[in-house]
Amino acid sequence: MRPRWRAHPVLCLRAERVSAMETGFVEIRNLHKHFGEVRAVDGVDLSIKEGELLVLLGPSGCGKTTLMRMIAGLEVPTAGQILIGGEEVDEDVPPRARGVAMVFQSYALYPHKTAYDNIAFPLQAAGMAPAAIRGRVQGAAKRFSIGHLLGRRPRQLSGGERQRVALSRAVVRDPKVFLFDEPLSNLDAQLRAIARYELKELQRELGTTTVYVTHDQVEAMGLGDRIAVMNQGKVRQVGTPQHVYDHPADTFVATFLGSPPMNLLEQDAHTILGFRPESFVPRQDIPAGTDAAVFQFKVRQVEYLGADRLIYGAVDTPHRAGQTVIADLPVTITTPVAEGRAYEFAVPRRALRHFDAATGLARDRGAA
Amino acid sequence: MALPREARRPFSTSVAPLRRRTLADREDWLGRLMLAPALVYVVALVGVPFALALALAFSSARSGSLEFSWVGLRNFWTILPDPQFHRALWNTLRFTLVSQALVIVLAVTAAHVLSAAFVGRRLVRFLLLLPWAAPVALAAIGWTWIFDSTFSVINWTMLWLGLTKRWLYWFGEPQLATAAIIIVHVWRMFPFATVITLAGMSAIPQEISEAAVIDGAGFWRRFFQVNLPLLLPIITVAVLFGVVFTSTDLSVVYLLTRGGPYNSTHVLSSLAFQRGIFGGDLGQGAAVALFLLPVLVVVAILMLRTARRAEVGA
């Protein structure tokens, strides 16, 4: 089974708590980081609002980690500015003074310290009194139900427990910003789903501004208040999961999000037509009167996946024949589809997206 | 599930951390500062003497006085035609090459034998490491006693086994003295090479060897076409170390033969010591020692190339 994404009812309903005028709590302006020839981060502008969870999503190697490390102060930008809470943090503000907490993919627990000492370490750095440290560490440990593990060293903890210790350590000092770099990728699939839920809950409860890096779109869609999709060092689009999914800013975003990805058809020399597989259904299954584009769909292969059917085939446009398209039919659509035959399939016009063939950019951007 | 109230309160810190970066944050300066003392020491006490070694070779410096004057190539004109110098140069090469060739063969064999699952492997490894761990001068004096002209236990054993009919004066005949020196060098270096090769073998993924077995490769094919090429970098490192230690060693020759009999076993280092310290002619001694330099340069280059290849392969 490949990972699937389907529109998430809760996310669709959530109110936008964002006003366009507000400036971000973390502001990133024209940020660059070059390693010799490699432009790991290549001119990023990003505004992360106070209290929001922003997911940086992109394929591996696109510069997510580098961007996050610059926010943390671990990497010095080649050019550009970063502001946290309205203050510029440049080379002169070291990581320790930025008030950020980070959870590494490896969790980076101190192997020679017990879980307790791991969590207490940032508090000791701040010069807190031992009694106060004790209270806070125990509070955080209770929050993550690891109170009974505080005497153990990282070596003696399971993957899930380590992740909780790392989270406790990040939370305990009440940072201004959380930075998470693929914190769930070391967990097995089952644990990951639970951890994702808990993480979201935690972030909502604390209301701490959070940047979350992942290459997993399911994680991004499920977690993010907003998603910033990155590719090759650039941010391609920022928006709510629903918006990014429904109105991809370019063909990269269109195909990176969604599984299977958005179908792209070369309509003519200038235009690429895009539509989601789940919008591509047999003509008779579209409510009568809906304005829809109709295609002759030559079915090559049908996959039954329990909850739905994936149908692989080809359609022709006047510009080019035999372009591969995938349809994703939920069980509620029972119209029989057989391999090797052609059917009339249709896409509601409001589900059609138009991209410029030369630049890949969306034509109908913002039109909802 | 919420954090306890007091835990949510912002910090009441007694020592507020400095907001701006200090020297302790600056990796560039910290790096330089931490490196500087060692660098200064090495430059002052390896770099300067190294330069001085070059300078001395072109001077008439003598031990016991601090005067210094340039004499150009005179020291070289003195030693280049000197048969004793030729002998020392040739011996250095001979001892090094022969002993290291033997070391390779012994070490690779020993490592293969030892890597086979084995009872008492830890004990064997400990025993194998003895020769390398023991201070070389003490080991050399031990061998002097083993090769003793009257009480040699080797001679007794060989006579008893009928391997020889006559008494062998190990330090009395040039060939035997040469053999003795090479034996000691091999004895000293092969355990080190073995242990390093063993470490290298344990790093070879088991699957590669197994794949070769499945492919039907026999032991020798497997050994020459799979194991040996994979082990080559680490064996090279071991041998290069061995070359440096052996070619520059003074103690074995000095304690076993003192260059004798008839100055037939001098190496560059012992000749340099004799001319420079006993003879008091620092200039000439330095000129002799300088001939070790090409060996070291070659070794250094090979080391770098091996390291680079390992780096690329890794």
Place this chain on the structure above:
Amino acid sequence: MRPRRLVRYAKRVVLYLVALAFTAFAVFPFYWMLLTAFKANRDLYVGGTVLTHVPWIFNAPPTLEHIELLFRQTLYLTWVRNTIWIGLVVVAITLVLAVPAGYALARLTGRWGERLGIGVFLTYLVPPTLLFLPFSRMIAWLGLQNSQWALVLVYPTFTVPFCTWLMMGFFRSIPRDIEEQAMIDGYSRFTVIRKVVLPLGISGVLTATIFAFTLVLQDFVYALTFISAVPRMTVSLGVPVALVRGDVFYWGSLMAACLITSIPIAVVYNLFIDRFIQGLTAGAVKG
């Protein structure tokens, strides 16, 4: 079925015999030292041509005579003391110089640090044989002839490059993440080194200590060049050079001294050899 098992059995036997041969070659000088150290003189000094007298075993009851002589009537213990204090001072100097340098090369100096690290390692290959003559000149300038301080000054020339390289390997094997985490947790790079890196690198520091000490113990050339007063000698020099009365070698005591000095070092070596190889190759092959 039968013959195949037999072949396997034979292979096994050959394997053990070969291993035994190697071990015997490595160990027999020490065995010979052991015998010599405890043999009575009448058992010891029997000409090698007397085939009826087997030298490989005790033909007369063992004796402590030679050991007593070594400890009571020679300067052996003085040399041991000299070696220990010189070794400790050298180790201290080495650690102070090599540990920070190793860290700087591993983490703080980037690309040129890597080159410099290789340079430092190459200086380890510059042998005493090339340097003892200029050193004798420099030591004379400094007025340190026949002084143990000459050794204290000179020994770090090989312990520092070696241990710097070793420490570099160890520090590289510590995950970067952990140090960066500590920096985010509120510490400066320097404090991170103190509070996180050193505790994690402690086994590396210990290894460096052991090997610096044994390198000191191994030296013969410098001691021979700089020290002529017998009471100031180190073990490695005193035993082979000064444990002689006139022309007479006291082989029993001599071998006892060799053995007593070598075995502890070998034991310690053995304990640390894995870490040593790990550090050495981590430096060479990059972790």
